[in-house]
Amino acid sequence: MRNRRVFIAVTGVVFALVSTGASFAAKAERSGKPNIILVMADDQGWGDTSYNGHPFVKTPELDAMAKDAFVFDRFYAGAPVCSPTRASVMTGRNPNRTKVTNHGRYMRPHEQTIAETLKAAGYVTGIFGKVHLGSGQPDSPCNPSGMGFDEWVIGLNFFDNDPYLSRMGKIEHRKGKGSVILMDDTLEFLEKHKDGEQPIFTVVWFPSPHDPHAEVPEGPSLYKGKPHAGYYREITLLDQQVGRLRRALRNMNIAENTIVWYCSDNGGLVKETSGGREKKGSIYEGGLRVPGIIEWPARKLKGRTSVPVATFDIYPTLLSLAGVELYAPHPLDGMDVSGIITGSVTKRSKPMGFWHQLQRGQGTRSDQIQKAIMEKQQAGAPLPHDSVRMRKDVDEFPQFPEETTTGHAAWNDWPWKLHRIKGTKFELYNLSDDPMEKTDLSKNPEQAQRVKQMQQELDAWMRSVIRSINGKDYQESK
Structure with a gap:
């Protein structure tokens, strides 16, 4: 280290x-x-x-x-x-x-x-x-x-x-x-x-x-x-x-x-x-x-x-x-x-x-980028992409709202898997009985307590992830 x-x-x-x-x-x-x-x-x-x-x-x-x-x-x-x-x-x-x-x-x-x-x-x-x-x-x-x-x-x-x-x-x-x-x-x-x-x-x-x-x-x-x-x-x-x-x-x-x-x-x-x-x-x-x-x-x-x-x-x-x-x-x-x-x-x-899908992806054309760098290296010229590629995502700490639920999340507590899609739609599957996730059990009355418990666990985990991406993990311990 x-x-x-x-x-x-x-x-x-x-x-x-x-x-x-x-x-x-x-x-x-x-x-x-x-x-x-x-x-x-x-x-x-x-x-x-x-x-x-x-x-x-x-x-x-x-x-x-x-x-x-x-x-x-x-x-x-x-x-x-x-x-x-x-x-x-x-x-x-x-x-x-x-x-x-x-x-x-x-x-x-x-x-x-x-x-x-x-x-x-x-x-x-x-x-x-x-x-x-x-x-x-x-x-x-x-x-x-x-x-x-x-x-x-x-x-x-x-x-x-x-x-x-x-x-x-x-x-x-x-x-x-x-x-x-x-x-x-x-x-x-x-x-x-x-x-x-x-x-x-x-x-x-x-x-x-x-x-x-x-x-x-x-x-x-x-x-x-x-x-x-x-x-x-x-x-x-x-x-x-x-x-x-x-x-x-x-x-x-x-x-x-x-x-x-x-x-x-x-x-x-x-x-x-x-x-x-x-x-x-x-x-x-x-x-x-x-x-x-x-x-x-x-x-x-x-x-x-x-x-x-x-x-x-x-x-x-x-x-x-x-x-x-x-x-x-x-x-x-x-x-x-x-x-x-x-x-x-x-x-x-x-x-x-x-x-x-918390954020969108970003394209990276490896050969195109590295060829341009190679040509500059061989010519002894200043390297390209300095401001874009050297420290991307390093110095920026955008603060996501802690309640953020963008994208598609899932909580796998085997054999149960709860999906949370765009924040509000939930689906529940028993992967042991239904490995292809065909039968959504989230509305089944027999699973109501399980859905509630897994929703709470998934949401608590998502909140912890947001705190991490916001930089909380890097705070100097006191």
């Missing part, structure tokens, strides 16, 4: 965040501490794998991983679009709290990230691929260095073939398939540090299978004549790269004590295989339910659970598994689910809140 003191003036009130180094966790020794690798697809739905029963898509590497490891049958993205879910992974919090309310929003540097916590505990940290949480410029507080990463090669958003990527702030025009290049960079990082004194934390965020689906996998042409063929070809390409990673870990002799956690950033692009109602962009199950697998050979994690787990659980869970003290200066929405993974816990103890 970097040393920093940030003051923000908001409507006459001064907020402060004070970070004083690694006092909350002792430096980790290499022996005993697992390496940690987080792998995330971009737009892969729960049903878009062979191991979850897709009728034709080929994912042999994920199938092998699922067979060898522990599978979450009901794994949830923190939001139904990309940037917010990534913020939930980084912080263990609902992304609205971090001001990542939709795609293209920057994560405030005031947040405590998993990379900062692990770095303070002795890990070397790296991130590769699509970040979509901030800047790729070297002096921005919102670049990966500001999030706690020692090394990084990133796109600002999704990318396909021949991408423009930022390596520690210097833009490179790379040739080849974006997802393959991403894995090349990841393996280079792992090879560089595998024999070092520090355990390794690596984030691998694929740009596929996001459209326009220009990448194709190795081997013969697949899925010709099938619907959404390009989408599924990119899933198979991604699958091949996951296989490369797992083989490389074995070849480097570090697989045994390496945790690999695989998931997607939101629901898929095809309703029929999304694993629920609707697809990407929706708070219904199809927009949130995604593949989820975790493996750690040294602990022999194996099996499958239908207990709900979400991306905001990753932070507290990994720290627990790695034996690193949890540092959480701000309210967490996630929980330690290591007991669910090891089989000692069979029920989730903390409901899950979701909230989409």
Whole structure:
């Protein structure tokens, strides 16, 4: 965790965040501490794998991983679009709290990230691929260095073939398939540090299978004549790269004590295989339910659970598994689910809140932006986008009214899920009996007390989220 003191003036009130180094966790020794690798697809739905029963898509590497490891049958993205879910992974919090309310929003540097916590505990940290949480410029507080990463090669958003990527702030025009290049960079990082004194934390965020689906996998042409063929070809390409990673870990002799956690950033692009109602962009199950697998050979994690787990659980869970003290200066929405993974816990103890469309998304054309920066860098000219991209969403603390209910929220207290749509419309579903959310029970007299209780819980949670986005979490403790 970097040393920093940030003051923000908001409507006459001064907020402060004070970070004083690694006092909350002792430096980790290499022996005993697992390496940690987080792998995330971009737009892969729960049903878009062979191991979850897709009728034709080929994912042999994920199938092998699922067979060898522990599978979450009901794994949830923190939001139904990309940037917010990534913020939930980084912080263990609902992304609205971090001001990542939709795609293209920057994560405030005031947040405590998993990379900062692990770095303070002795890990070397790296991130590769699509970040979509901030800047790729070297002096921005919102670049990966500001999030706690020692090394990084990133796109600002999704990318396909021949991408423009930022390596520690210097833009490179790379040739080849974006997802393959991403894995090349990841393996280079792992090879560089595998024999070092520090355990390794690596984030691998694929740009596929996001459209326009220009990448194709190795081997013969697949899925010709099938619907959404390009989408599924990119899933198979991604699958091949996951296989490369797992083989490389074995070849480097570090697989045994390496945790690999695989998931997607939101629901898929095809309703029929999304694993629920609707697809990407929706708070219904199809927009949130995604593949989820975790493996750690040294602990022999194996099996499958239908207990709900979400991306905001990753932070507290990994720290627990790695034996690193949890540092959480701000309210967490996630929980330690290591007991669910090891089989000692069979029920989730903390409901899950979701909230989409509090604000609109913002477009981020990764290649276009990074190409313009590269040309300025090569010419020795002032960089573009300074005022727009360097500190976006950092210095602004707009004060949302605490009663704000814009958009679509949901409260998942398994198996019950209550929706709140545009503030006033409510729907209730029993996901165990009705996984496709077809039968609204909110008007059923037998559920009147349940609806009232869940409305109160959801509303209280939404009010806490508004207080967070308004900056209350960053006030200096007195």
